[in-house]
Ligand SMILES: NC(=O)c1ccc[n+]([C@@H]2O[C@H](COP(=O)([O-])OP(=O)(O)OC[C@H]3O[C@@H](n4cnc5c(N)ncnc54)[C@H](O)[C@@H]3O)[C@@H](O)[C@H]2O)c1
């Protein structure tokens with residue numbers, strides 16, 4: 001059956017019809033009566049199938065298949081997108097900026113191992129694929145680049161800016177970071193030198209005292225204020241206007257802050273939080289002030305660090321304004337490995353009984369984390385990542401039972417950004433046996449985190465162009481956005497923020513499955529189940 005299109009634009013019966021503007025650039029189209037393409041949007045009708053379980057008494061369950069019909073609408077026009085980084089002059093900020101410049105210009109540079117070309121390795125969106133389906137005639141699996149499943153922004157097109165408490169331009173900051181090869185740095189040095197972070201807010205008590213030396217690019221005032229909120233809002237508007245942007249996505253890749261105390265009457269509701277900002281309450285952190293500014297500007301805000309930026313009042317404010325937020329803490333190396341390995345072991349029926357995670361690193365992040373309060377934020381995000389997987393297996397673990405788990409981080413300047421992660425996984429196996437897995441994992445932290453920053457921006461921007469309505473036949477009229485808390489971003493994050501009252505999923509495969517299948521649903525495709533019955537029953 002030929003693809004379906006309203007009017008004459010986009011795809012028409014059986015062929016690609018040159019649309020009124022230009023031929024659609026999509027790699028594929030879905031040939032279904034439930035998917036309609038126009039120049040402006042893709043509309044799909046999707047049957048979401050779940051299983052509702054109820055207790056039948058005496059420990060038994062009743063499982064009832066459920067169906068919900070959703071209408072999805074995807075805006076096809078990507079527009080011009082800006083990425084503003086808080087902490088732009090840091091290791092991650094300079095590395096991701098240089099990386100995008102190198103890709104945009106198709107740079108090749110000399111290294112000891114020979115020439116290296118710019119790439120986006122480590123980005124799920126830019127360097128992974130998903131199964132579209134199987135070839136009609138041969139049954140061969142057809143995989144497509146993840147980036148092609150929906151119309152997404154290309155990182156090469158991102159306009160980059162941001163803030164830093166350090167006034168170094170991006171070339172100087174790139175040298176300070178000591179992440180990239182000199183031959184590559186030389187090729188981007190001129191462009192990076194023209195980039196200077198905007199002055200930022202600095203409330204000394206929230207980050208390690210050892211960060212004070214670099215704090216020379218500051219806005220006046222050392223605690224929260226409405227003036228700070230309004231200045232940051234203006235920075236975002238000015239950046240948007242100067243570069244003719246349709247949208248700006250903001251990410252916190254600044255230092256890890258200490259946790260803020262959750263105080264009733266201060267940060268427990270949106271109204272109380274705004275009052276606390278106005279009053280200059282000392283428990284309102286810089287990252288929460290940035291979150292507030294972004295929410296009020298409806299610029300999606302993602303927290304790449306482990307602190308509790310999104311206090312209850314901030315989440316409520318985002319919900320109130322229909323603004324997108326996401327976090328927390330990029331999941332780049334040691335924890336990413338953990339969320340895959342623990343998933344494999346527990347789902348293989350192996351009873352993990354202890355996880356010892358140690359790492360040392362020598363970059364400025366490590367120096368900041370050498371302070372106990374900031375380390376505690378990171379210890380929390382690195383420790384909770386196994387909870388859902390353990391809780392899901394009531395055969396291995398009794399209620400409340402879980403593996404021993406310790407997290408140690410040491411600051412060792414000599415190794416710089418090349419973090420050394422040493423892990424031991426100890427487990428009980430068949431008939432009293434044990435399995436011990438020891439890992440030594442050298443994570444070049446910023447080269448692992450930078451692609452995540454790119455994925456987070458691309459996916460957050462994509463989510464601003466997806467709307468839905470349920471059970472249209474029940475007269476649901478208007479399309480609406482996903483919930484303000486973008487839990488779809490969890491694959492890139494250690495401590496995924498989810499809508500209040502909803503479960504946290506840390507298992508890496510489940511996170512990727514959710515991301516992939518939600519995007520497939522937006523073009524009317526069922527989840528990829530890997531059942532391949534066509535290869536098992538014929
Ligand atoms: N693999 C990784 O690199 C990785 C993984 C997970 C999380 N993170 C988190 O990402 C963050 C950045 O990591 P990094 O290695 O780039 O650290 P970094 O210390 O090199 O960079 C942080 C930057 O933030 C700036 N800064 C601090 N407070 C600020 C403020 N209030 N406003 C604006 N700028 C401010 C600092 O001057 C510095 O330039 C850290 O919190 C780290 O824990 C990193």
Ligand SMILES: O=P([O-])([O-])O[C@@H]1[C@@H](O)[C@H](O)[C@@H](O)[C@H](O)[C@@H]1O
Nearest residue numbers: 331332333334335336359365409
């Ligand atoms: O993502 P991951 O490799 O598990 O965790 C990393 C930690 O091991 C490291 O000590 C810290 O400096 C990084 O910011 C990052 O959080």
